[in-house]
Amino acid sequence: MTRPAYRLVCPLCEEWYEDDGLLLACSEPHADALLKTAYPARRETAGAGGLFRYRDWLPVRRVLPDAGAPAVLPAGELGRRLGLAGLWISFSGYWPEAGAGLATGTFKELEAHTVLGRLPDEPPxxxxxxxxxxxxxxxxxxxxxxxxxxxxxxxxxxxxxxxxxxxxxxxxxxxxxxxxxxxxxxxxxxxxxxxGYQAEGGVRNVARRDGLGTVLLAAYEAMGGMPGWYFQAVGSGAGALGVHEAALRLAEHEDAGPPPKIVMCQNLPYAPIHQRWTGHPASGSDGDLIAPELANANPPYATAGGVADCLAATGGDVLAVGNDDAARAVRLFEEVFGIDIEPSAGVALAALQQAAEAGRVPAGARILLNITGGGRARFAREHVVTPANPxxxxxxxxxxxxxxxxxxxxxxxxxxxxxxxxxxx
Ligand SMILES: [Zn+2]
The missing domain is CATH 3.40.50 (Rossmann fold)
Structure with missing residues (x-):
């Protein structure tokens, strides 16, 4: 097996690791930390299609040829309605006219393909x-x-x-x-x-975060530069952390300018990251959410290289919106673009809308809104779909x-x- 061109590094003790495709944590006895990838500076985007266009900055030993990629487009009419002229959208899901072909309808496909590309041969x-x-x-x-x-x-x-x-x-x-x-x-x-079994690891798996970091790499190309702000609905925060890490890499290796301010969005009444960031007490249960996938009770908040570090490093923020506002945002997006989006993406859009109304983001700011899922209803209308049997x-x-x-x-x-x-x- 050829040795990968990248290595893993612990942000706390700075120990280096060769990647075996499975490692999830530093073995030194210290406080909790998320391992990071360190890649050679050189990055080429020609060759493989889809997500693996960015393979030089993915922790993978193989390319999966059918992987999709996020589509990035100017928000146009949606930006006008929000009073945000510099708004761009990253869309991960099924929306053929926009160039988005993720058949399962969310950015989790970016994670899954990268995790599979990272696995050793004969994995558990x-x-x-x-x-x-x-x-x-x-x-x-x-x-x-x-x-x-x-x-x-x-x-x-x-x-x-x-x-x-x-x-x-x-x-x-x-x-x-x-x-x-x-x-x-x-x-x-x-x-x-x-x-014989192996926990995939979620946010602790570097492949998940770097796979989601391709959202920023694709936006950097489409926007012709770094966004100033980044809005995304989060559960564990893997996507926002992946975007932040990709932005740091671009800044370091390609002189791309400062990383965007990361704004993480959660769904009230159960919003653990929002609660820890603002100190507001919790008022509801994880059974009450329009977007239950955001109800992660143990996000890597105080973990080294985790949520709090990312918010502090970028001057970011955490916003939270209720079910009704998220549902209204879902309808607004469909009205403007003619495509359905997931409730979690509605959470992010509603939070951005409220931030714009409150003057928390400058009207001319270059903003990237991650629509993390959409087109699932459209896909089901256009295809014969089979339910999975447990x-x-x-x-x-x-x-x-x-x-x-x-x-x-x-x-x-x-x-x-x-x-x-x-x-x-
Ligand atoms: Zn360590």
């Missing part, structure tokens, strides 16, 4: 927790490239998992009846520590902690066997 079974979008992206990509994976989702997310064709048997889905995103995270964490359904008990050791062992036994219903609790 990848375990991924998801509120729906990440599972859709990994299911499609793992199925296409025959990578074994176990995906854990709340049963409420199952309608979200519809595909243009049946999934390969290498994709195993566990649905949690009565479970939420946090239960999926807990079970996936336990499964990922079993021999290999296992687990009932999450209300009267005890989940998962117990017993839950984990039964889940993995059932996943390996497939097609049987387990009831616990």
């Amino acid at each position: 079974v990848l375990v991924v927790a998801s509120a729906g979008n990440t599972a859709a992206a990994f299911a499609a990509a793992c199925s296409r490239y025959r990578v074994r994976c176990v995906l854990v989702v709340p049963a409420a997310a199952l309608p979200r998992l519809r595909f243009a064709g049946p999934l390969d048997d290498c994709v195993r889905l566990i649905a949690l009846d009565g479970g939420r995103y946090r239960d999926a995270i807990a079970l996936a964490g336990a499964l990922g520590s079993l021999p 290999a296992v359904r687990l009932v999450v008990p209300r009267n005890r902690a989940f998962p117990s050791t017993e839950d984990v062992l039964r889940a993995i036994a059932m996943t390996e066997r497939g097609d049987e219903r387990v009831v616990t609790g």
